[in-house]
Amino acid sequence: MASVDAGEGQAAPAPRATVSHVIFDMDGLLLDTEGFYTEVQERILARYGKVFDWSLKAKMMGKKAMESARIFVDECGLAGLLTPEQFLEEREGMLQELFPSCAVRVVRLIHHLHANEIPICVATGSHKRHFALKTQNHQEMFALMHHVVMGDDPEVKAGKPSPDIFLAAMRRFEGNVEPSKCLVFEDAPSGVGAAKNAGMYAVMVPDPRLDVSYQKEADQVLSSLLDFNPTEWGLPPFKE
Numbered sequence: 001m002a003s004v005d006a007g008e009g010q011a012a013p014a015p016r017a018t019v020s021h022v023i024f025d026m027d028g029l030l031l032d033t034e035g036f037y038t039e040v041q042e043r044i045l046a047r048y049g050k051v052f053d054w055s056l057k058a059k060m061m062g063k064k065a066m067e068s069a070r071i072f073v074d075e076c077g078l079a080g081l082l083t084p085e086q087f088l089e090e091r092e093g094m095l096q097e098l099f100p101s102c103a104v105r106v107v108r109l110i111h112h113l114h115a116n117e118i119p120i121c122v123a124t125g126s127h128k129r130h131f132a133l134k135t136q137n138h139q140e141m142f143a144l145m146h147h148v149v150m151g152d153d154p155e156v157k158a159g160k161p162s163p164d165i166f167l168a169a170m171r172r173f174e175g176n177v178e179p180s181k182c183l184v185f186e187d188a189p190s191g192v193g194a195a196k197n198a199g200m201y202a203v204m205v206p207d208p209r210l211d212v213s214y215q216k217e218a219d220q221v222l223s224s225l226l227d228f229n230p231t232e233w234g235l236p237p238f239k240e
Ligand SMILES: O=P(O)(O)OC[C@H](O)CO
Pocket: 025, 026, 027, 028, 037, 060, 061, 062, 063, 064, 123, 124, 125, 126, 127, 188, 191
């Protein structure tokens, strides 16, 4: 990678790109809610004597509820036994109980970007009702977001990997923002695909159980958001 003079004789790597706006995925990225979906889906599938695996998880994660329900029923060969609507109804009670106990996975970066006046927002496939349950104990962090776009937003015609949600998120920032100035943080293959389809940069922070083949579209892959260096993307450096 090329270097630039960082002053005092130090050479710092040239940024991969210079972005001005940052978009965060929510489930599995800002919040540890993906584990709840996995747990509940494992339980439902076990009733049919089947095992929920990570290739199915990879196809479902990041999608709108009905889209992922259809994948679940089709891929598991449950047509005739369970409809997507019944699947959603069955998992609803379990998820509603679990969501309020979710934990935040990213703190420092959000505060850093906000303190440096980098516009940040959330783009989640999750719908309004689930968003409220998941964020009820994390209002302080979500208040730092310029806006939130959810999966049931009228502008989000198709879920990830359609670019709809990220383009809607970009348009709601102030001013005229170009996709090439947006950096997206994602955990899901469909989410990385959506960011790339929108013409944006994508940093993927995948669950280690996800096959590495799902990482190839991402511009950067991190095992933890703690490893993220803002200067690699032309963003202000952490102070210490
Ligand atoms: O990862 P998100 O935030 O787009 O959420 C999508 C679904 O609700 C869960 O996979």
